[in-house]
Structure formats: C-alpha cells, structure tokens
Amino acid sequence: MTERLDGPQAPSQDGAPSPRADTPKKFRLGPSPAIAIVFLLPAAILLGIWVVYPIVYSIFRSLFDASGSVFVGVENFTTIFTDRGTLVTIRNNLIWVIVAPILVTVLGLLFAVLTERIKWSTAxxxxxxxxxxxxxxxxxxxxxxxxxxxxxxxxxxxxxxTVNDTFSSSQGYPDARPREGDASPVAAKDGGVATKQPAQAGQPVLIPLVGIKANTMPTNAAPALANPPPGGLSGTVWFDFTPGGQGTSGAVDPQEKGLPGMTVEAVKDGQVAATTTTAANGTFRFDGLAAGSYEVRLPQTNFTAPYRGLNWLGEALITPAIIGAFIWVWxxxxxxxxSAGLAAIPRDSLEAARIDGATEWQVFRKITIPLLSPVLLVVFVTMIINTLKVFDLVFIIAPASVQPQSNVIALxxxxxxxxxxxxxxxxxxxxxxxxxxxxxxxxMNVRRFRREER
Amino acid sequence: MATATATVERGVHAGAPKRGLLSRGVDKLGGGAVQVVMILIGLFWLVPTLGLLVVSMRSVAVNNAEGWWTIFTKPAELTLANYSNLLATGFTASFWNTIAITVPTTILVIGIAAMAAYAFAWMDFPGRDLLFLIVVGLLIVPIQVALIPMASFYGGTGMFGSIPSVVLFHVAFGLPFAIFLLRNFFVGIPASLLEAARMDGAPEWKIFASIVFPLGKPAIASLGIFQFLWVWNDMLIALVFANPDSQPMTKALQSQMRQFGNNIDILSSGAFLSLIIPLILFFAFQRYFVQGMMAGSVK
Structure with missing residues (x-):
C-alpha cells in the first residue's frame, strides 16, 4: 500500500485495504506508468476534448450574451427562471420526473412478477x-x-x-332537425324531436329530418322504407331530402335514406313507456307496448355529436401522451x-414465509419488495436521469403547434x-x-461505486 | 438443513389441507386471469409497431381514408410502392451515412475503451482510482453540455457537417460507459494468466491483444451491440452536427415530420427501414444486449 501514490482517493481511510488496491501488489513485473499512459491516451484525449473541455466551456459561455461578446453574469440563468417559455419547460420536466419513473418502475415490477406465472415468459x-x-x-x-x-x-x-359505442348506441346526428312549418308531422322539443300528434299502433309514424351533411351520414344507411311490416307501434325515421330538389316533403321518396341507430321513445303522460332503435332502413317498432296513443320522440342524445375520442396531441394531453410512449419504450x-433481481431472491425465504401462513400479498410486501429495493432504486434513478434528458420523443410526437406546451429543457x-x-x-x-x-x-453513482469497490 | 426440511414437511401436512386445495383453485382461476392480462399487455406492446408496418405498406390515399387495422379484411391493399418511392428520394444515401457513422464509431469505442479498461484493471499508475472515478462520473453527463462548445470547435477546425465530426462526438460520449463496462469485466480475468505472461516477458500490447481482448469477448460483444444500437438510433447529435450530405436516417426522417399526414408514406417506410436492422440485431443477440444493459446500469 505504501508505494501507491493514489493521492486523495487512496482507499485506505478506514484501514481496510480494498481488494482492488491489492491486485497491483501481486505484480512484481507490472508495467511502468509510461505504458499505462500509452494505453490511456486515446481515451483521455477524446474525453478531454469532447466531454471535459465542453463542460468548462459551457459554464463560461453561459455567463455571456447571445453574441458571446458581452459578459452578463447570471442573467441567462435568471432568464431560465423568469421567462414564461422556459418556466413551462421546467414545469413539464417536473411532471416527467414525478410521473414517468414511478410508472415505469411499478409496471416493470408488475411485469416481472407476472411473467413468473406464465409459460411463455420469454416471448x-x-x-x-x-x-x-x-x-x-x-x-x-x-x-x-x-x-x-x-x-x-x-x-x-x-x-x-369502439368502447364508448359499445356502451352507448346513439349514432349521433348533430345537424339533423325537423323541417320548419306546419306541414311537418314532427317538431323540435326539449333538444330532441317529437311527433305533433299522438300515434297509435297500425298507423306508421313518419319522422322526416333534414340538415344532415353527407359526411356525417352513416355508411350503413339503406333506402328508407315507408311502410314497416305491420304490427305494434312502428314507423320510419329518414333523411327527407332528395338530391336535385325533387321529392315531396314529408313523404318517403325513392332516393331517400333511412337514419339507422336512432333512439326512439314512446311516451305516455310524460313517462317513457318503451325505447327502441331504428334499423338500417330507418324503420322502428315498439314490441309489447300496451295499446293506446303515444307521443313518439327522438331524445336529445341522438343529436349530440358522436364521441370522437380524445385530442391526444392537443395542448391538454400532449405531455401525458408522450409519457405513454416513454413508458412503452422503457x-x-x-x-x-x-426480473433478474427477482431470480436472485432465495426461494427458501419466500417458501418459509408462505408456510408460516403469510398471504401472497404479505410475502410480496414484506419480503420480495425489501429484497428488490436495490434493483428498484437503480431502475428508478436511471429513469429520473432519462426523463431529465428526454428530447427525441417530445420533438417527434408533439406537432409544431403544441411544442411550446410540451417543451422540455433538453429540447x-x-x-x-x-x-x-x-x-x-x-x-x-x-x-x-x-x-x-x-x-x-x-x-450518487460515484459514491455507490466506491462503496462497492471497497 | 435436514431439520429445516423436516419441519417444512410436517408444517405442510399439519396445516389445513383444505386451504391448500382452495388456494390451488384460486391459483388456477388467477392463472387464467394472469394469462389474459399478459396477452393484452403483449398486444399493447406489439400492435403499435405492427401498425407502423401496415401503414408503411399502404398508399397515402388508403391511409388517409381508413385505419390500418382494416387490413385484416382487405389484405389486397398491401403494396411496396412506398418503399420504392422512398428509395427514389435519395433515402439510400442517408442509410449509407447511418452505416458510415455507426460502424466506425462502434469499432473505435471498443478499441479505445478496451485499451483504457485494461490499463484501469491491470496496470498500476498514480491517480488510477481517481481517474476511474472521474470516468464513472462522466457516465451520465448530458450530451447537451457539449453541443455548443463542439459546434464552435468544429466550426473553427472546418470539420462541421462531416461524418468524422459526428463519429468522434459519438465515440467520446460512448467511452465512459464502455470503459466502465470493460474494466469491470477485465478485473475478473484470473491474475495468474497475466502474471505468467508478464513473467515470460511478454510486452503489454501483446498481453492485451492475445489474452485480455480474447477473454473479454462476451463483454465486448455486449458493448458492441449496445454501442451500435445507440449510435444507429441517435437523432440529437446528427441533428446538430450532420449536414444534408452526411445526415443519417434519423435526421433525414425528422426533416419530413412537419407535414406528417402528407409524408406518411415516406415517414412510415423510412422509420420501418431504420428499425429493421436494430430489430434483427436485437433478436439475434438479445442475450448480449441484456447482459450489457445490466452491467451498464451501475449495479
């Protein structure tokens, strides 16, 4: 140990010589430091010019203005913390650092535990x-x-x-409306459309609507059928418009199409007695409805715009959306x-706990997690560093118009x-x-490394 | 040990056998649920890439009209036209640039780092431990720190925009990880092998070339794969230092991003071409890939 000239890093402060410090002693025939320098030189030059010198240069350069000729002190740093644009980047990085590492670590843990229970874990x-x-x-x-x-x-x-449409069947006709005027058998009511006269079974209810734009017309709409098969209270909801201006208002003309997926309600004394949905040709029928006269109406839900999903790439969701991609990657x-950490846990200790009557959750919580904590920490810290440096995903996924809202420091x-x-x-x-x-x-890395080498 | 096993066995038999049956039943049910959940997760990870592949094999018109998943009912719409169009745009040049940047970088990093790692592992010189700690510290220096200084350095030396300028930047920032990984592996080489060679008076470069380097192959393979993928997939360094003549695929594609919808034919086929070689490498050498990653994550 005495002939070593390691300077301040000599790992002998606690008196316990490290195994690393011992190895050179075995070399009576070890090479001279000059040879070591030859082996280190290419790496030293590259690291010196491309990594170490730039750190020093950047620190100096950060104290000068845009042109590089005027010394401005810490002004650039005050700009970082006062400019609204850069404050947004700091806020976004904060969101990244808080959300992404936890999600990645928890998902990684979950996947690692679950893969142990399937046969196709390698795949x-x-x-x-x-x-x-x-x-x-x-x-x-x-x-x-x-x-x-x-x-x-x-x-x-x-x-x-798709998920939404499974739970709500309304097709969505945001622009559909009844024709104005007395000739129309139906009128707007409570945001929906209702018949003006009460309807009875055996007399088809005609519900003509107009105003539907060609691109919102469902692709499965079939030519409207004026006389639905008899029996029960039935009728037709259709788009009462023939291109070219021919056709009769209020009557089903040959070229006119039914409006499928429309929710129809039969109402008596303000109470909904039955509900049904129109077929591709626009016809509907209430089965098992007591005889009598009803008001037939199309409730408001038919006329709200159909659900079109979320605006992932809009201002509000852009950062969560990119974090989703980050999780997919990491x-x-x-x-x-x-998984490697799990494999290293001695099975005996888990088995012993199970035999002592511990539930799976207790085993996981009290034994697996504590034994895994060093690996979890490594993953977590690696993810923090990655989220601090995140660049490519934000740059590529965020469209130019929302980049100011999704901006991060590296970008x-x-x-x-x-x-x-x-x-x-x-x-x-x-x-x-x-x-x-x-x-x-x-x-942290340096300290952990020194501790492990000791 | 024997007593422990005996206790365990007695414990199992003395414990309620009913509960064992029950929990096995729960396991079976739970097993089914786990299968379903894992299949869903697997799909979640697989489907987006599949989507890119399908989009890259359909015309812009078809892509703008309907989702790629309709391919299951209309397989006839698949075409390789996007790929032939892409190659006609000069994308091939950026493909060769990617190779011209990635291959030399990988070789240089392995060679230079192996030499330094050998010195750190098996040579005695003043300041060795301190220098190595500095290398450990440099592991996570953000490359952003070097962008501006090296841009002005390259401007001053006339290197700006050249392939060597990109390669050298990559090499330097690949070195800390490479030295760290290889040094930790080389330390494990049995000292007796080296001592014997040194006793015989073999010169250091010969020991390095004929003993250390061959014995280090597993670590070098891990490093090689990792380094290759890292450089192949880089965008930021290329964005700053490459010009249109020296740009790799990532930068060439990035320049098309502004009109995502209109350029989807080029973007999807280009992105898929750029990821096919990493994927082949990954599936062929995944063992080395995983090992390198674990060794690199500072245990």
Missing part, C-alpha cells in the same frame, strides 16, 4: 423489451400514428370510440432488470441554440442547468 419479455432496440425517432412516428385524432386513423381513439428495461436547449433561437448564451445556461440537475445522481 413476453422479448415483446415488451423490443422497443429498447428501436430508435426514439421511430417510436415517435409509431406513436404519432397511434395518437392521430381521427378515430378512423389513430388506434388510441379507435379503441376509445418498461421492458425495468422489467428485465427487476428548449436545442431550440434556442440551433433550432432557430440562435442564443448560445441561453443555450449554454440551459445545458449547465441540465448538468446541475443530473449532478446529484452523478455523485
């Missing part, structure tokens, strides 16, 4: 881990497609509208690391220095700010 791990190999650029394109607003193009909204990383740094801002003073300050944010984790 599952490969699938979930696969996004790790894909560029964030490609992942961005993939999720731009998923988040497309139009439910006929974007998968996310296609799923949402959950596999967390899962694989945590803002690129934007002000290279992407048109042309203010390398502020850019350097943002880079230094980013460095300061990861500094605690850098120190």
């Amino acid at each position: 599952f791990k490969l699938i979930v881990f696969m996004p790790m190999a894909v560029s964030l650029m490609a992942a961005g394109v993939i999720f731009r497609l998923v988040y497309e607003q139009d439910p006929d193009k974007g998968l996310a909204n296609a799923v949402l509208t 959950a596999g990383f967390a899962m694989v690391l945590i 803002e740094m690129w934007r002000v220095s290279f992407g048109g801002g042309n203010n390398q003073g502020l850019g350097s300050a943002l880079a230094v700010f980013l460095l300061i944010l990861v500094l605690p984790f850098m120190i």
Whole structure:
C-alpha cells in the first residue's frame, strides 16, 4: 500500500485495504506508468476534448450574451427562471420526473412478477423489451400514428370510440332537425324531436329530418322504407331530402335514406313507456307496448355529436401522451432488470414465509419488495436521469403547434441554440442547468461505486 | 438443513389441507386471469409497431381514408410502392451515412475503451482510482453540455457537417460507459494468466491483444451491440452536427415530420427501414444486449 501514490482517493481511510488496491501488489513485473499512459491516451484525449473541455466551456459561455461578446453574469440563468417559455419547460420536466419513473418502475415490477406465472415468459419479455432496440425517432412516428385524432386513423381513439359505442348506441346526428312549418308531422322539443300528434299502433309514424351533411351520414344507411311490416307501434325515421330538389316533403321518396341507430321513445303522460332503435332502413317498432296513443320522440342524445375520442396531441394531453410512449419504450428495461433481481431472491425465504401462513400479498410486501429495493432504486434513478434528458420523443410526437406546451429543457436547449433561437448564451445556461440537475445522481453513482469497490 | 426440511414437511401436512386445495383453485382461476392480462399487455406492446408496418405498406390515399387495422379484411391493399418511392428520394444515401457513422464509431469505442479498461484493471499508475472515478462520473453527463462548445470547435477546425465530426462526438460520449463496462469485466480475468505472461516477458500490447481482448469477448460483444444500437438510433447529435450530405436516417426522417399526414408514406417506410436492422440485431443477440444493459446500469 505504501508505494501507491493514489493521492486523495487512496482507499485506505478506514484501514481496510480494498481488494482492488491489492491486485497491483501481486505484480512484481507490472508495467511502468509510461505504458499505462500509452494505453490511456486515446481515451483521455477524446474525453478531454469532447466531454471535459465542453463542460468548462459551457459554464463560461453561459455567463455571456447571445453574441458571446458581452459578459452578463447570471442573467441567462435568471432568464431560465423568469421567462414564461422556459418556466413551462421546467414545469413539464417536473411532471416527467414525478410521473414517468414511478410508472415505469411499478409496471416493470408488475411485469416481472407476472411473467413468473406464465409459460411463455420469454416471448413476453422479448415483446415488451423490443422497443429498447428501436430508435426514439421511430417510436415517435409509431406513436404519432397511434395518437392521430381521427378515430378512423389513430388506434388510441379507435379503441376509445369502439368502447364508448359499445356502451352507448346513439349514432349521433348533430345537424339533423325537423323541417320548419306546419306541414311537418314532427317538431323540435326539449333538444330532441317529437311527433305533433299522438300515434297509435297500425298507423306508421313518419319522422322526416333534414340538415344532415353527407359526411356525417352513416355508411350503413339503406333506402328508407315507408311502410314497416305491420304490427305494434312502428314507423320510419329518414333523411327527407332528395338530391336535385325533387321529392315531396314529408313523404318517403325513392332516393331517400333511412337514419339507422336512432333512439326512439314512446311516451305516455310524460313517462317513457318503451325505447327502441331504428334499423338500417330507418324503420322502428315498439314490441309489447300496451295499446293506446303515444307521443313518439327522438331524445336529445341522438343529436349530440358522436364521441370522437380524445385530442391526444392537443395542448391538454400532449405531455401525458408522450409519457405513454416513454413508458412503452422503457418498461421492458425495468422489467428485465427487476426480473433478474427477482431470480436472485432465495426461494427458501419466500417458501418459509408462505408456510408460516403469510398471504401472497404479505410475502410480496414484506419480503420480495425489501429484497428488490436495490434493483428498484437503480431502475428508478436511471429513469429520473432519462426523463431529465428526454428530447427525441417530445420533438417527434408533439406537432409544431403544441411544442411550446410540451417543451422540455433538453429540447428548449436545442431550440434556442440551433433550432432557430440562435442564443448560445441561453443555450449554454440551459445545458449547465441540465448538468446541475443530473449532478446529484452523478455523485450518487460515484459514491455507490466506491462503496462497492471497497 | 435436514431439520429445516423436516419441519417444512410436517408444517405442510399439519396445516389445513383444505386451504391448500382452495388456494390451488384460486391459483388456477388467477392463472387464467394472469394469462389474459399478459396477452393484452403483449398486444399493447406489439400492435403499435405492427401498425407502423401496415401503414408503411399502404398508399397515402388508403391511409388517409381508413385505419390500418382494416387490413385484416382487405389484405389486397398491401403494396411496396412506398418503399420504392422512398428509395427514389435519395433515402439510400442517408442509410449509407447511418452505416458510415455507426460502424466506425462502434469499432473505435471498443478499441479505445478496451485499451483504457485494461490499463484501469491491470496496470498500476498514480491517480488510477481517481481517474476511474472521474470516468464513472462522466457516465451520465448530458450530451447537451457539449453541443455548443463542439459546434464552435468544429466550426473553427472546418470539420462541421462531416461524418468524422459526428463519429468522434459519438465515440467520446460512448467511452465512459464502455470503459466502465470493460474494466469491470477485465478485473475478473484470473491474475495468474497475466502474471505468467508478464513473467515470460511478454510486452503489454501483446498481453492485451492475445489474452485480455480474447477473454473479454462476451463483454465486448455486449458493448458492441449496445454501442451500435445507440449510435444507429441517435437523432440529437446528427441533428446538430450532420449536414444534408452526411445526415443519417434519423435526421433525414425528422426533416419530413412537419407535414406528417402528407409524408406518411415516406415517414412510415423510412422509420420501418431504420428499425429493421436494430430489430434483427436485437433478436439475434438479445442475450448480449441484456447482459450489457445490466452491467451498464451501475449495479
């Protein structure tokens, strides 16, 4: 130990020599330091010029203005904390750091535990881990497609509208309305449409509507049928408009189409006695309705716009949407690391606890989690660092119009220095700010490494 | 040990066997639910990429008219036209640029880092531990810190926009991880092997080339895959330092993002082309990939 000249880092403060410090002693024939320098030189030059020098340069550069000629002190840093644009980036990074690492770690843990219970765990791990190999650029394109607003193009909204339509059957005719005037058998009422005269069974109820735009007409609409098969209270709801202006108002003409999916109610004394839905040709029939006269009405729900899903790429949801893509990319990383940690847990201790009568949840909570905590911490910290540096996904997924709302520090740094801002003073300050944010984790890494080497 | 097993067995038999049956039943039911949940999660992870593949194989008109999932009822709409159009736009050049950036970077990182890692692992020199701690510290330096300084450095030396400028930047920022990974692996090489060679008077470069490097192959393979994918998938460094002649695929595609809807043919086919090689590598070498990732995540 005495001949070692390690300087301040000599790992002998506690008197216990480290195994690492011992290895060189075994080398009576070890090479001279000059040879070590030859082996280290290429790495030292590259790290010196490309990593260490830029850190020093950036710190100095951050104290100068956009042109680089005027010393402005900490003005660039005050700008970061006062400018509304950069404050939004800090807020967004804060959301990222609070939300994403927890979600990734929890999902990774969940997947790791669940894969132990399926036979095809290798296939599952490969699938979930696969996004790790894909560029964030490609992942961005993939999720731009998923988040497309139009439910006929974007998968996310296609799923949402399908789920929604399963629970509410209304087709949605936002522009449909009855014809004005006395000739029309129906009139607007309470936001819906109702017959003016009470209707009885055996006499078809005609409900003509107008104002429907061609692009909102359902694709399954069939030519309207004026006389539905007899029996019970029945009728037809149709689009009373013949292109070219021919056709008779209030009568079903050959070219006119039924309005499918319309909810129809039979009402007596203000009470809904029966509800039904129109078929593709617009006909409806109330089965099992007591004889008598009813008011037939189309409730308001028919005339609200159909559910079109969420505006994922709009101002409000853009950050959660991008965090979703981030989770898709990183959950596999967390899962694989945590799986390895799970595999290292001695089965005996789990079995012993189970035999002692502990429930699965207690075993998980009191034994698995504490034993996993070092791995969980590594995953969590790695994700914090990643979220602080997040750039590609935001840059690719957020459309240009909402980029100010979804902006993050790393992206803002690129934007002000290279992407048109042309203010390398502020850019350097943002880079230094980013460095300061990861500094605690850098120190943590170094300390943990020293502890493990000892 | 024997007594412990005996207690365990007695415990099992003495415990309520009914409860065992019951919990097994619950396990079976739960097992079914777990299967379903896992299949759904698997689909969730698989389907978006599948969507990209289908979109890349349909015309813009079809893509604008209907969702890619309609392909299950209309498989006839598939076409490779987007890919041939893409190759006609000069995308091939950016593909070769990606290779011209990725391959030299990977080789340089492995060579330079292996040399340094060997010195850190098996040579004695003043300040060794401090220097290595600095390398550990540099592991997570954000590359943003070096963008502006190196842009002005490259501007001053006339390197700006060239492929070597991009490669060297990648190499430097790949080194801390590479040195860390390889040094930790090299330390595990049996000292007796090296000592014997040194006793025989073998020069250091020979020990490095004929003992350390071959023995380090598993770690070098992990590092190689990781480094290759990292550089292949980079966008930020290319965005700043590459010009239209030296740009890799990621930058070429990024420049098309502004008109996402109109360029979906080029974007989807380009994105899929850019990810097909990483995917092949990933499936072929996933073991090394996983090992490298675990070793790199500072245990």
